Amino acid sequence: METCYCVSTILVVEKANSVASASEAVASAAETAAIDDLPVYSREQVSWHANSESCWIVIDNLVYDVTEFLKQHPGGAEVLLENAGADCTEAFKDTGHSGAARQQLANYLVGRLPARKLTCSESIN
Numbered sequence: 001m002e003t004c005y006c007v008s009t010i011l012v013v014e015k016a017n018s019v020a021s022a023s024e025a026v027a028s029a030a031e032t033a034a035i036d037d038l039p040v041y042s043r044e045q046v047s048w049h050a051n052s053e054s055c056w057i058v059i060d061n062l063v064y065d066v067t068e069f070l071k072q073h074p075g076g077a078e079v080l081l082e083n084a085g086a087d088c089t090e091a092f093k094d095t096g097h098s099g100a101a102r103q104q105l106a107n108y109l110v111g112r113l114p115a116r117k118l119t120c121s122e123s124i125n
């Protein structure tokens, strides 16, 4: 059955998938509601911020400006600069960042990618 989801539903589902536990999901409910209001940047626009002067990254369809964080990142500036202007969702998750690290993300949130429509094969019904 073909299912059509509105933009905010997709974002809520993707946000829910990105949090690690039910309590985190509850805690992030208000945050999720605000996600729709964030500025929208295309992947191309994000790619313009790919150096130490302006370093943006994408994690779970959200855009983070980590320029100020480069010198503070416990994993070093290098790994962030390697991913500057790009989607580093997998790299971020593969590193096994702690809950504290995931909470820190909110400090650098500047926008989101355009919501995409789910294809039939992605339908959850």
Ligand code: HEM
Pocket (backbone or CB within 6 Å): 057, 064, 066, 069, 073, 074, 075, 076, 079, 080, 083, 088, 091, 092, 095, 096, 097, 098, 099, 100, 101, 102, 104, 105, 108
């Ligand atoms: C805004 C984005 C990020 C934040 C807030 C962040 C935060 C942190 C924090 C707090 C730690 C210390 C360990 C922990 O608590 O998990 C850490 C470690 C680390 N991070 Fe990140 N991180 C970010 C992005 C990334 C990205 C994109 C990568 C890789 C591409 C990365 C790679 C690493 C590595 C390799 C370590 C381990 C350092 C070590 O144990 O020697 N981080 N990060």
